[in-house]
Amino acid sequence: MKQTTRRSGLSIMRSLIVLVKPLTGVMLLGIFLGVIGFLCAIFLTITGGYGILYGLYNLLNNGFTSAPNLSRTIFISLIIMAVARGILHYGEQYCNHYIAFRILAIIRHKVFAVLRKLCPAKLEGKEKGNLIAIITSDIELLEVFFAHTISPIAIAFITSLIMIIFIWSQHPIAGIISLLAYMTVGIALPLWNGSRSADAGMKFRNNVGELNNFVINSMYGVDEILQYNQGKIRLNEMDSKSLELSDNQKKLSFFEGSQRAVTNLVIQLFSWLMFFCMLMLYKNESIEFSQMLIATLAMMSSFGPTVALSSLSNNLNQTLACGERVLSLLEEVPTVEEVSDKEATSFEGADVDNVNFSYGEETILDNVSLDIKKGKVLGIHGVSGSGKSTLLKLLMRFWDVNTGEVHISGKNIKNVNTKDLREMTGYVTQETVMFQGTIADNIRVSKQGATLEEIQNAAKKASIHDFISSLPNGYDTNVGELGDSLSDGEKQRVGLARAFLHDGDFLLLDEPTSNLDVLNEGIILKSLSEESFGKTIVLVSHRKSTMSLVDETYEMANGRFS
Template sequence: MTDTPHDDEDDAFEAQRERVDRPMVRLFREYGRENWLAIVGGVVMGLAAHTMALLPTYVLAETIDAVFLQTKPQYSLPLVPQTVVPDSRTGRFWFSVGAVGLTYVCSTVFTWLMGLGLNSFAQSVQHNVRSDSYDAMQRLDYAFFADKQTGELMSVLNNDVNRLEQFLNGGLFIATMLVVNVGVTAVLLAYLQWQLAILTMVTVPLIGYFTYKFVQIIQPMYSEVRSTVGQLNSRLENNLGGIEVIKASTTEDFEADRVSDASNEYFEKNWDAITTRVKFFPGLRLTAGVGFVLTFAVGGHWVLTNQAPPFMSGSLSVGTFVAFVYLGQRFIWPMSQFGELVNLYQNARASAERIFGLMDEPKTLGADGDLPELSVRNGRVEYDDVTFGYEDDETVLEDVSFDVSGGEMLALVGPTGAGKSTVLKLLLRLYDVDDGQIRVDGQDIREVTPASLRDSVGYVSQDTYLFYGSVRDNIAYGQFDATNEEIREAARAADAHEFITDFSDGYDTEVGERGVKLSGGQRQRIGIARVLLRDPDILLLDEATSDVDTETELRIQESIEELVSDRTVVAIAHRLSTVKDADQILVLEDGRVEERGTHDELLAEDGTYADLWGVQAGELETIPGM
C-alpha cells in the first residue's frame, strides 16, 4: 500500500506560521527601509509615467472641440502658456501632435526608470530575505532538522522567496498603475464632467465588495498550496537522493506512484485556487464593464440629443465625450486588475508567513553572544548521570556516567541501538541532555557557546558527507586558509594521499554531489583528513573506519594513534580490534553502561564484551542471549 501526502503532516510549518503577525508589514518594515530610495523612486516614476500616458486623451478632446469641430472658442492646455499656442488651425493641430508625442516620450522614460527602481527593490529584498532566512535556518537546533525534510526547507528558501519577488515586482507595478489610473483618471473625469464621472464610478463599491470576499476565500487556499509544494519537493528530493536504492530495489513503479500522489495533492489544492480565481476575475471584469456601458450609453445619448439626462445638467461636447469614453476605460478596466493584485498579495502573504515562521523558530541551545566561550586546558570529559530521549516518552540514555582524562582514549562498544552515537551527539551539543551534566574541564557545555565547543571538538561520522567540489576543498572545509602542504599532511595522516594522487587531477579532482564519484572508504578517509586538519582538542570517532579494508584501517589507526597521543578521544567501534588498546572501554546496552574497564579486564569478566570479542575473533558463532 503506497503512502500519500495525506499521511504526512498537513503543513510542516503550520506551527511556525501561526506565530507570525502581519507578515507583509514586517517584510516592508525590516527589508524595505534599507531599499527605500529604490521603491520611492520607482513609485514616483510610475506615477509620472502613468500620468503622462493619460494626458494625450485630454489633448485629443481639446483638439476635437477647438480645432476639428471648432465648438470651443479657445484652444488651451493646462500648464501651457497661451503665448506658445499657434493661432492657425493647422498650427494647433501640429502643436497637438507634438504635445502627444512629447507625453509618450516622457512616459517611456519614466516607465523605464520605474522598472529600474521597482526591480532593484524586488531583487534586493529577495536576495536579503533568502540570505537571512538561510542563515537563520542553519543556526537552528539540530533537532529542528530531524523533524523537517530537505524538500520542505528548500520550498521555503526557493519557492516562497520567489513568490515574494513576484509580488514586489509585478504587484507593486500593478498597484502603482491602479493608483494612477484610478486616482488621476478620476480627477480628470471629474474635471471634464463631474456628474458623468459619478456614474462611471458607480460600480467601484461593488468591485470592492467582491474583492473582499475573494480575499477571505483565497487566503487559506494559498496556505494549503504552499504546504503541498513543500511536500512534493520533499518527495522529489528524497527520491533523487535515494536513486541508487530505488534502482537496486527495482521500486521505480512504487516511487512513481508516490510522486504521482504527491503531485496530485498539489494539483488538487492548486486547482481549487485556480478555479476560484477563474470565477472571480471574469466576474470582476463584467462588473467593471457595467460601469463602462452606463457611461457610454448615457454620454452618447447626451451628445446625440444635446440634452442633459435626468439628475444631470449642462452640456457635453463631442471631444469631452470621446475623452470620457477613453478615460472611462482607463478607469474601469484597471479595477479588474485589482483582483490580480490581491491574488499576488495573498500568495506572497502565505509565503511570507512561512519565511518569517522559519526565521522566528526559537533556539533552545542558547545564542553565542549570551554565553562565555569554552576554555580547554586538559580536555577532560565528564558525563554525570546523563539521561536523554529524542521523544518525551522514549529514553535512549539513562543515568550514563563516565569520565575521560585529558589525552586518554575512551571506547564505546555495544549492540546496534544501544545509544553509542547519541553519546557523541550530546558532547557536540547537537541535543541537550534531559537530566544530568556533561562537562569539559569542569565547564558545563550548556553554559558555554556552542560555537566554541564545536571548535574544540572534531567529529568523524561513519557516514561522511562530502560537498560538491574538489578533494582539496573538502579536506580544507572549515579551515579555508589551510596551505596545500597542510592539506597534504592531513591526507597522509588519514592514509588518503596515495589514492588522491592516483587521480588524474590529484587534489583538484571533483568528488561529485555528496562524493558520489568516490568509494565509501575514500570518502571516509577524506572525512578523517578534514578533521585532522582542524587539529581539535577532543576527537570523536563514530566508526570512522567502518568503510575501509583491514589493511587501510591498520594504517589509519597508526596515524590516529600518533595524533591522539596528546588529546582526548571518544571512539565508537564496530571492530573491537581497533579499540582494544583504549585506556577505558564502556559497554552500552539499552542506553545503560553495562560494563567498563580495559580490554583485558573486560575479557576477564567474561560478560557482554567478552562475547562480542569471541564472535569477532571467530571463537563464538553468536552472542549468548541475543
C-alpha cells in the same frame, strides 16, 4: 515544512513590508514615477479622444472651422505624454525591481543565517526538498510581492484618487460613479478572488515543496527502490503528487481566468453606466458636451492601475503562501543558541553529569554520567540504538540536555563559546559528506588555508594518501568527476583525514572505521594511537578490535551505562 498557525494575508504583508524600510526612498520614487506615468497614459487617451470627438462635433455642427491652434496643442501634448509615459514606466519598473532584488538578497542572507542557527538539531528531521523549495522558488516568488504588489497598490490608490477628483470636477455624479467603479475593480473583486483562491494558492506552494521532497528522497534511495522493486509504486506516488499539483494549478488558472472575465465585464458595465448618465445630464443641459466627453473618456481610460491590482490577487495568494513559508522558517527558534560572548576556553577534560535526554517523548539517555579525563582514550560500546551517537552529539552541543549538565573544562557547555567548542573538537561519523570541489578542498574543509603538505600528511595518517596519489589528477581530482565511485571506506578515510588536519584536542569518533577493512583499520588505529598523545578521544564502536586502542571501555544499553 509543517505549517503551524496560519497568519492572515494582511499580517504576512505587514511583515514583508517591514523589510522594505531601508529602501523607502526608492520605493517612494517608484510610486511617484508610476502615478505620473499612469496619469500621462490616461490623459493621452482623454486628450486624443477629446481631440477626435470634439473635432467631429465641430465638423458636424460648424463645418471646417475648428481652431488649428487647438489641434496643434493637442498633437504636441499627445507626443509629450506618449514619450513621458514610456520613460516614466521604465523608471517605475527600474525602482521596483531594484527594490525587489535587493530585498531578495537581504531575505536570502536572513534565511541562510537562520539555517546556520538551526543547524544541526532543528534541521535533522526537516524535509530537505521542502527546505530547498523555500530557499529557491519561494524566495524567488517574493519578487512578485516586492516588484509588483506594494507600489502598484499605492499607485492605484493615488491615481484613482486624482481621477475621482478630476471626474468629480466635471460633475459630482460622474465622480461618484468613478469612485464606485474603482472600488469594485480595485478592492471588491480582488478581495472576492483572493478569498476564494487562498487555499488553492497555499496548497499549490505546499504541493511543490512535497513533490521536491519526494523526488530528492527517491533519488537518494534509488538503490533500495531498484533492489526491492519499488519503482512502479514510487512512480505512481509521484504521479499522484504531480496530478494533485496540476489539479491545484488548474484551479488557480480557473480563478485567474474567471476573475479577468468578471473584471472586464464590470469595467464595461461601469463605462456604459457613466456614458448613459452623462448623456442624460447633457440632454438635461446640466453639463456641456465637452464635460460629457471628458468624464466618460477619463473613467474608461483610467482602469489601468486598478486592473493591475485586480489581477494581482491571482498571484498574491501564491506570493503570500511563499511569504508565509519563508517567514515561518525565519521565525523558527533554534534548539541550541550559539554562544559567542564568553571567555575563551581550551580543552581540559569533559564530564557528563546525570544527563537525561530525549528527542521527543521517548527517553534516549537516562541519567548518564561520564568523566572524560584529558589525555585519555575512552571507548563506548553498545548495541545499536542505545544512545551512543546521541551522547557524542551532546558533547558537541548539537542538542541541549533535558536535565543534568555537560561540562567542558569544568564549565557548563552552555557557557562555552560555540567557536571554541568547534575548534577543540574533531568529530568523525560513519557517513562522510563530500562537497563539490577537489579532494584537497574536501580535506581542507576542516582547516581553512591548509597547505598541500599538511593535507597530504593528514591523508597519510588516514591511510588514504596512496589511493589519492593513484588518481590521474591526484589531490586535484574533482570529487564530482569520481561520481558515486568513492567507496564508503574511502569517504570515511577522507573524514578521518579532515579530523587529523583539524587537529582538535578532543576527538569524538563515532564508528570511525566501520566501513574499513582490517588492514586499513589497523593503519588508522596506529595513526590514532601515535597522534593521541595529549589528545582526548571518545571512541564509539561495535567492534572489539577498534577498542584495542582505549584506556577504558563503557558499555551502553538502553541509554544507560551498565
